[in-house]
Amino acid sequence: MSVNKDTKNNSDTPTSNFIRQMIAEDLASQRHAGRVQTRFPPEPNGYLHIGHAKSICLNFGVAAENGGQCNLRFDDTNPAAESLEFVDAIKENIKWLGFEWSGEVRYSSSYFEALYGFGVQLIDKGLAYVCELSADEAREYRGTLTEPGRNSPQRERSVAENRDLFARMRAGEFVDGTCSLRAKIDMSSPNINMRDPVLYRIRHVHHHQTGDAWCIYPTYDYTHCISDAIEGITHSLCTLEFEDHRPLYDWILNSLDIDTIKSVSDLADSATPYVLPQQTEFAKLKINYTVVGKRKLKQLVNEGLVSGWDDPRLSTLAGLRRRGYTATALRNFCESVGVARSESQVDIGMLEHALREDLDANAPRAMCVLRPLKVTLTNLPEPLTLSLQNHPKNDEMGRRDVPLTADIVIDKDDFREQAEPGFKRLVNGGEVRLRGAYVIRCDDVVRDTSGEIVELLCSADLNTLGKNPEGRKVKGVIHWVSASAGVSATVRLYDRLFTVENPESKDVEDFTTLLNPDSLTVLEGCLVEPAAAQADSAPSFQFEREGYFTRDSVDSRDDALVFNQTIGLRASF
């Protein structure tokens, strides 16, 4: 059960965007008989990343806002690149993000038989033919951006011959690449996608869903529009690079017999009028200092440059989750970024803002000393247990016991021998507030033989618990942990993975050379207060004055705690 506050960085009314407007208009005009049906169609050839989150939020969000549904459909037409591992991870990620797809998971591959039938229909209508050009020859015949292409030698084959050849392709009579089924459109079209695009290619490979049932596989262009139509999708949302494909999307659907399509669709038995889906494109999400390209992500994982698809430094949903990002923060971020058609690169600061906003409201506070420096409270009569608020602004989050003993640790960075201008923490001879406890004064510094400071001897003003000292102001507050009652932990700090703002820029020759060598810092021997070390404690904490941390889901054990820094606190000095 979640008692989290639903943090929002926007006003109550979501920002207008062209897709919401289009849907509102379609609803008003009854274009799809009042239906809104979307789909999120990943290819299971990699892990989902932050860019997918935008598409997921858009597709699921826009459906939910309008009383519609969103399907999850694996666009699995290229078995050589795909696997079950990715299918499972993708489903998991979507659920984690907080979305529920309509009915069962869909697969384009489950439409293979229908797709084949439509291929035959196109042949019968004289709109498709079996071409025997090799891939290289086809490229030559295609022409260039400025020159028209030439017709395939087999373009005018008879319907009977095409039918026979297509059947034999399916039967496995030909080796890979010897022929393909092509749409007969226009080899001189200025839109290269319309120059007789390939509909089916021969691939004698095993498919993760259909096994060895097929040796011919339909292409994206052919499959996607028909799959949308079969599922009764009303609004097919995709990214800008598919804009040039829209004429083909429409050509294929309009070339087919609409009654036949409806008869194999989810709406087959429905009385609602059947309307073909419409493709609409939006700009994909790009964020500076991060890599989102599937090939690049894959390279980082495969070359061992990160620990895996869920490495906390990666912008994969699995990585962000392990890092401690919350689904709420990601959803709010996607909403704040908006949806438009201009290609833009969002500042990672926006993502971090959404994260801090959610964590600040919902993460209980705790104390953890990252670089311990021993402090002895010379006048503490006896150990005591303090009861501290888990959240400074939310009493409902309760309180916790925090043991205070004569031996404590503070962060090395919170002590200076000499006062420096602007330094508000502890200095030799000075005073500082121990968060939630006493004001202490540093009376003496203990050094080892090499001269390094190993201990501070401090006296507490025993009259400052819950009240300010009399006659003076103590402005500094530092965090601390009981040395004897605290629990040892490993803490991993993260910095951005890349040293440059745009590692995916095309004038970057090898992006792996731009990796930040300091993207991961491992701190051993950190000391965390007992309450935060308990196995049943919250998933994420704000370690006061340090930032937000989460127990590592893979490496942390009850007797060997590992915390990942999700993000630091905003620092204004």
Place this chain on the structure above:
RNA sequence: UGGGGUGUCGCCAAGUGGUAAGGCACUAGGUUUUGAUCCUAGCAUGCGCAGGUUCGAAUCCUGCCACCCCAGCCA
């Protein structure tokens, strides 16, 4: 120099002919037992550029300029 797109504050982004929303970032104050949070204020005589239409233009017209996408039997 074929076709398709996009250009509003440092970064996103509303705006759909009636006189430039909002968020992030930043700056300056205030509160604070987290140098956090929170609060308050500031931040585009200007909407890629140049003309034109109009009482009035970011919005309409014309012409430029810049950037992005397309020549996989990938998606």
